[in-house]
Amino acid sequence: MFMNCRTLSLSDLSSSLSDDASVRVAYKGAPGSFSEAAALKAYPLCEAVPCDEFEAAFRAVELWLVNKAVLPIESSVGGSVHRNYDLLLRHRLHIVGEVQMAVHHCLLGLPGVQIEEIKRVLSHPQAITQCEIELNKLSVVKESVEDTAAAAQFVASNDLRDTGAIASARAATLYGLNILAENIEDESDNITRFLILAREPVIPGTDRPFKTSIVFTLEEGPGVLFKALAVFALRDISLTKIESRPQRKRPLRVVGNSGNGSAKYFDYLFYIDFEASMAEQRAQNALGHLQEFAPFLRVLGCYPMDTYL
Amino acid sequence: MFMNCRTLSLSDLSSSLSDDASVRVAYKGAPGSFSEAAALKAYPLCEAVPCDEFEAAFRAVELWLVNKAVLPIESSVGGSVHRNYDLLLRHRLHIVGEVQMAVHHCLLGLPGVQIEEIKRVLSHPQAITQCEIELNKLSVVKESVEDTAAAAQFVASNDLRDTGAIASARAATLYGLNILAENIEDESDNITRFLILAREPVIPGTDRPFKTSIVFTLEEGPGVLFKALAVFALRDISLTKIESRPQRKRPLRVVGNSGNGSAKYFDYLFYIDFEASMAEQRAQNALGHLQEFAPFLRVLGCYPMDTYL
Numbered sequence: 001m002f003m004n005c006r007t008l009s010l011s012d013l014s015s016s017l018s019d020d021a022s023v024r025v026a027y028k029g030a031p032g033s034f035s036e037a038a039a040l041k042a043y044p045l046c047e048a049v050p051c052d053e054f055e056a057a058f059r060a061v062e063l064w065l066v067n068k069a070v071l072p073i074e075s076s077v078g079g080s081v082h083r084n085y086d087l088l089l090r091h092r093l094h095i096v097g098e099v100q101m102a103v104h105h106c107l108l109g110l111p112g113v114q115i116e117e118i119k120r121v122l123s124h125p126q127a128i129t130q131c132e133i134e135l136n137k138l139s140v141v142k143e144s145v146e147d148t149a150a151a152a153q154f155v156a157s158n159d160l161r162d163t164g165a166i167a168s169a170r171a172a173t174l175y176g177l178n179i180l181a182e183n184i185e186d187e188s189d190n191i192t193r194f195l196i197l198a199r200e201p202v203i204p205g206t207d208r209p210f211k212t213s214i215v216f217t218l219e220e221g222p223g224v225l226f227k228a229l230a231v232f233a234l235r236d237i238s239l240t241k242i243e244s245r246p247q248r249k250r251p252l253r254v255v256g257n258s259g260n261g262s263a264k265y266f267d268y269l270f271y272i273d274f275e276a277s278m279a280e281q282r283a284q285n286a287l288g289h290l291q292e293f294a295p296f297l298r299v300l301g302c303y304p305m306d307t308y309l
Numbered sequence: 310m311f312m313n314c315r316t317l318s319l320s321d322l323s324s325s326l327s328d329d330a331s332v333r334v335a336y337k338g339a340p341g342s343f344s345e346a347a348a349l350k351a352y353p354l355c356e357a358v359p360c361d362e363f364e365a366a367f368r369a370v371e372l373w374l375v376n377k378a379v380l381p382i383e384s385s386v387g388g389s390v391h392r393n394y395d396l397l398l399r400h401r402l403h404i405v406g407e408v409q410m411a412v413h414h415c416l417l418g419l420p421g422v423q424i425e426e427i428k429r430v431l432s433h434p435q436a437i438t439q440c441e442i443e444l445n446k447l448s449v450v451k452e453s454v455e456d457t458a459a460a461a462q463f464v465a466s467n468d469l470r471d472t473g474a475i476a477s478a479r480a481a482t483l484y485g486l487n488i489l490a491e492n493i494e495d496e497s498d499n500i501t502r503f504l505i506l507a508r509e510p511v512i513p514g515t516d517r518p519f520k521t522s523i524v525f526t527l528e529e530g531p532g533v534l535f536k537a538l539a540v541f542a543l544r545d546i547s548l549t550k551i552e553s554r555p556q557r558k559r560p561l562r563v564v565g566n567s568g569n570g571s572a573k574y575f576d577y578l579f580y581i582d583f584e585a586s587m588a589e590q591r592a593q594n595a596l597g598h599l600q601e602f603a604p605f606l607r608v609l610g611c612y613p614m615d616t617y618l
Contacts, residue, residue: 076555079389083496125434128453142453144437187392191555225551226535226542233535242534244551246385246500 021045024066025196026057032149032171038099038194039070052146054084058091061199069093069197075103076191077130080243085215085271088197088300095213095301097196105131105185108152108165108177115164115180122151123166131166134184140164152177196303203279204302210277211240213300216270216290217247224293225270231289232274235282241273278302330354333375334505335366341458341480347408347503348379361455363393367400370508378402378506384412385500386439389552394524394580397506397609404522404610406505414440414494417461417474417486424473424489431460432475440475443493449473461486505612513611519586520549522609525579525599526556533602534579540598541583544591550582587611 023046027035030050039048049066051057057069071087074080088095105127109118120141121128128135128142135142145151151165156175164180165171172179195213204210218224225244232239247267276283278299291297332355336344339359348357358375360366366378380396383389397404414436418427429450430437437444437451444451454460460474465484473489474480481488504522513519527533534553541548556576585592587608600606 075391077392079387079391079552079554082384082388083386125438125453129434144434144451144453222545222547223542225548226538229535229538233532236531238531239534239553242551242553243388244548245388 021047023047023068024049026051026060026066026069028052028054028057028071029147030149030153032152032168032174033147034101034103034168034192035070035072035194036149037168037170038072038101038192039068039196041101042070042097042099042194042196043068054087058087058093058197061093061197062091064199067198068096070099071195071197072192073195074193074241076189077187078126080271082245085245085269088195089215089298093197093199094201095195095303096198096200096202097303098211098306099194099196100306101192101194103130103185103190103192104168104183105148105166106169106172106179107131107134107181107184108155108167108172108175109163109180110155110159110161111176111178113161113178113180117162118164118180119162121164121166122154124148124151127166130186130190131184133186134181149174195301197301201301202303204277206277206279209275209305209307210279210302211273211275211305212278212283212302213271213273214287214290214297215300216272216294216297217268218270218294220267227293228270228290231286232272235286237282237286238275239272240275241271243271245269245271275305330356332356332377333358335360335369335375335378337361337363337366337380338456339458339462341461341477341483342456343410343412343477343501344379344381344503345458346477346479347381347410347501348377348505350410351379351406351408351505352377363396367396367402367506370402370506371400373508376507377405379408380504380506381501382504383502383550385498386496387435389580391554394554397504398524398607402506402508403510404504404612405507405509405511406612407520407615408503408505409615410501410503412439412494412499412501413477413492414457414475415478415481415488416440416443416490416493417464417476417481417484418472418489419464419468419470420485420487422470422487422489426471427473427489428471430473430475431463433457433460436475439495439499440493442495443490458483504610506610510610511612513586513588515586515588518584518614518616519588519611520582520584520614521587521592521611522550522580522582523596523599523606524609525581525603525606526577527579527603529576536602537579537599540595541581544595546591546595547584548581549584550580552580554578554580584614 023043025039025046026049027039028051029035036048060066061069122143122145125144127148148167149171152167152171152175155163155165247269332352334348334355335358336348337360338344345357369375370378431452431454434453436457457476458480461476461480461484464472464474556578
């Protein structure tokens, strides 16, 4: 129908659904949290659905209660969140998109309150860590809550004049708080990368830049990782991320005897993101090649790259 | 002199100094913290010197106030601490050792207090995050302080009957608290790796297993990381860690025009730990080879591997 015709917009670039408004996206936190902002960046017209925990967001997708979930996976300050990679491995959702966002923290307080009156500050533990320098200057008591936006909500709904919240500017608007200080994060280039997850994979194309995320293991030995990277390099495929991770559940393995008793080594999981679509033959060939010698290999998803920060 | 002769002990394996007792090791936190435990694992007879901040521990070494500093660099749950890698790059200390430790958290309270009486819990934000499941069961208020041991100290010195601390069993002993619950971390295999830093590098030998940590950048392009790994693989040198990291200060670079506007990419730092001593010719050759095409390369340290967990 003519009325459903739309011109291409930003949302088309980040969404594979034709009608944004019908998409429900689960995120951990309360309205005004950074995960909600990531959901709205990916799907500007979506209904963002708050969840208590990441696990709940995964379950909500699996049980068809929502269409997507958004998950913070790495930040330029804190590094990769291994715990959230574990969730990806434990569940069977597919990565269908990514969102990169510059995270700016504000100190929020009740209207009329001066910054000198703030005696304690609430926020998510990570936000508290990211604003350590500014908070130490204020010499306030720091209290952890589930989420940045929940902190703002708590200050507002309990009318706490001596309490501030570290949260987004949007949280200030949503909960009727004032911004007492802006950009209080220690590192000004605080980029967080979020993944968008769904029950069904995106059918990758070659019409725009795609990225593929994989996880795999390798037999121990010198040069095995080199061999693994060869499958990409020999096909001119660029990597945007590589990370080795000591494997959970069996972090230690006793090998050999080097004279000083038994040495103990980690086994590893490897995370790689590469710049190619699984619709390309070279990506198919690379993964086929990798599978020849990787005891475990899983494609977490193939999805359009986020090229807008 | 005869009296100074000693037989080889565990401390000799982890220390390059001949007299442990004269070593002063700075760590972030209070007595009873996990960083102090790491210092004592590396130098059992050392004087462990508490500092308010990581930066202060670095400065204490640089200003000859102490001999070493200990720094948590990665954990099996949280991943690498990029912020602490930044400190390594900003300062000119050398890695002279590593310590791997299984971190077990306890819930501590005043003597005579029952777990049901606890209404709020103090700890370091990371410890709070690592014990999320158990804390949610207790439904307590969570409050962040600088350090796990400082939390225990605060509960004890203020005689707070309704307040618990997440800290080590040793902190319970030091501050006269009872252990209300043991091993309350969500992940039982919670391994943290610490680095030992000093003004002077260790002179590496080949008498025991050594590890070398480097950081470098590469020109953008497919296959460049493959080339970088080739310098190790071609010389049969195993890697124990590899991590790519979007580079701070210039996280974004506009490249080309792919039709959808300008794409923005990250540039990268790479962290690699490899299993070889710089006293070996193959390690020298590998780094010489890497330097041929890496615009930036720095050896963070060459040090005895921690093979005792």
